[in-house]
Amino acid sequence: MISKDLSRKESIQRIGSNLFRKHGYTTTSMQDIASEIGIKPASLYNHIKSKHEILVHLLMQGANLFVDGMQEIKSSSLRSIEKLERLIGLHVHLSVEHTDLMALMMVEWRHLENPEREQYAALRENYEANFRNILVQAMQEGDIREIDTEIALFSILTTLQRFYSWYDKHSDLNSLDLEKHLIQCLLGGIRV
Amino acid sequence: MISKDLSRKESIQRIGSNLFRKHGYTTTSMQDIASEIGIKPASLYNHIKSKHEILVHLLMQGANLFVDGMQEIKSSSLRSIEKLERLIGLHVHLSVEHTDLMALMMVEWRHLENPEREQYAALRENYEANFRNILVQAMQEGDIREIDTEIALFSILTTLQRFYSWYDKHSDLNSLDLEKHLIQCLLGGIRV
DNA sequence: GTCTATATTTTGATAGAC
DNA sequence: GTCTATCAAAATATAGAC
Numbered sequence: 001m002i003s004k005d006l007s008r009k010e011s012i013q014r015i016g017s018n019l020f021r022k023h024g025y026t027t028t029s030m031q032d033i034a035s036e037i038g039i040k041p042a043s044l045y046n047h048i049k050s051k052h053e054i055l056v057h058l059l060m061q062g063a064n065l066f067v068d069g070m071q072e073i074k075s076s077s078l079r080s081i082e083k084l085e086r087l088i089g090l091h092v093h094l095s096v097e098h099t100d101l102m103a104l105m106m107v108e109w110r111h112l113e114n115p116e117r118e119q120y121a122a123l124r125e126n127y128e129a130n131f132r133n134i135l136v137q138a139m140q141e142g143d144i145r146e147i148d149t150e151i152a153l154f155s156i157l158t159t160l161q162r163f164y165s166w167y168d169k170h171s172d173l174n175s176l177d178l179e180k181h182l183i184q185c186l187l188g189g190i191r192v
Numbered sequence: 193m194i195s196k197d198l199s200r201k202e203s204i205q206r207i208g209s210n211l212f213r214k215h216g217y218t219t220t221s222m223q224d225i226a227s228e229i230g231i232k233p234a235s236l237y238n239h240i241k242s243k244h245e246i247l248v249h250l251l252m253q254g255a256n257l258f259v260d261g262m263q264e265i266k267s268s269s270l271r272s273i274e275k276l277e278r279l280i281g282l283h284v285h286l287s288v289e290h291t292d293l294m295a296l297m298m299v300e301w302r303h304l305e306n307p308e309r310e311q312y313a314a315l316r317e318n319y320e321a322n323f324r325n326i327l328v329q330a331m332q333e334g335d336i337r338e339i340d341t342e343i344a345l346f347s348i349l350t351t352l353q354r355f356y357s358w359y360d361k362h363s364d365l366n367s368l369d370l371e372k373h374l375i376q377c378l379l380g381g382i383r384v
Numbered sequence: 385g386t387c388t389a390t391a392t393t394t395t396g397a398t399a400g401a402c
Numbered sequence: 403g404t405c406t407a408t409c410a411a412a413a414t415a416t417a418g419a420c
Contacts, residue, residue, distance in 0.1 A: 024302060147373070221395065
């Protein structure tokens with residue numbers, strides 16, 4: 001754990017992500033955030049423009065983590081099945097390191113309004129399209145069975161996207177072991 | 193589609209489940225619900241006690257659908273691997289028939305307060321424990337590989353629990369085919 | 385940069401006429 | 403059973419003193 005001094009703005013964002021995650025964006029008040037820091041609600045507005053701005057910033061920050069991760073894996077010279085394994089690793093890594101952000105990305109993006117809403121949706125769809133391409137590629141390379149692509153994509157992505165909530169209850173476990181088991185479970189199947 | 197006359201109370205619950213699902217429990221106002229029906233917000237209170245009561249009723253109704261389904265499958269004389277297939281079918285069926293309820297059960301239960309919160313959590317945990325038992329049983333019966341039980345349980349349950357959102361975008365597809373593909377994907381694995 | 389005071393809006397809910 | 407009128411509380415945000 002790197003204990004770096006946070007600017008007040010960073011504190012607000014960090015505490016916001018934690019409270020938004022625990023109680024939801026709408027339910028969390030500026031009062032809640034302020035009292036967690038130890039100042040009055042009005043003082044928050046010296047550092048941020050609005051409550052909504054906090055949410056937007058957090059969601060875009062989270063989305064960019066995936067964009068960057070995907071870019072690196074996509075442009076690598078790995079075999080597609082290995083890219084899939086790396087993608088599972090990316091999700092495990094981000095879930096462990098940015099648990100609150102991952103939770104927000106799943107639940108609170110519905111409070112976005114345009115243009116941010118469309119922008120966020122575009123990033124998400126782009127990520128999904130890249131994931132699909134790699135999955136189809138792996139099938140063509142003969143490393144994956146001929147199954148229903150859309151169902152498989154949905155199942156794998158859903159599991160990875162919700163992994164943060166599972167990790168929350170099992171954070172004592174080694175993340176490399178988790179990654180190994182997830183790869184086996186998602187790519188290897190379970191039936192004898 | 194059975195077109196049965198709904199009592200006003202049932203209308204309120206139905207419309208509530210739809211709006212809560214689309215915009216979230218907190219964001220949906222009594223005004224929103226009332227105007228969808230064509231009455232004034234104050235009139236709602238002749239049929240329900242509070243906004244919160246609507247949510248509680250919907251969540252408990254949804255939870256009971258799973259309790260009943262699990263009870264039937266659990267007490268059957270099927271082989272465990274077949275029980276797993278029946279459980280997948282249960283989730284597909286409920287996702288198709290009660291899409292809004294399924295969405296609420298995943299997202300809005302956090303607005304429950306005790307004692308309902310604990311009651312709901314208990315039902316959920318009980319369902320999960322039964323699911324785990326059947327999975328372990330199938331392993332002991334030799335129909336499932338020796339994998340990490342907890343990760344496999346998490347992956348399967350998460351996929352099933354979020355299936356409603358995927359079905360929402362693919363509701364043109366035959367639900368029996370979907371069930372078949374999900375069974376293959378979740379139990380059969382995808383790697384060659 | 386934080387405070388107090390306050391404006392403004394919205395919301396869930398109640399009372400009572402019809 | 404629905405309406406109008408209204409209450410009470412909470413929340414976001416601003417203005418201006420210190």
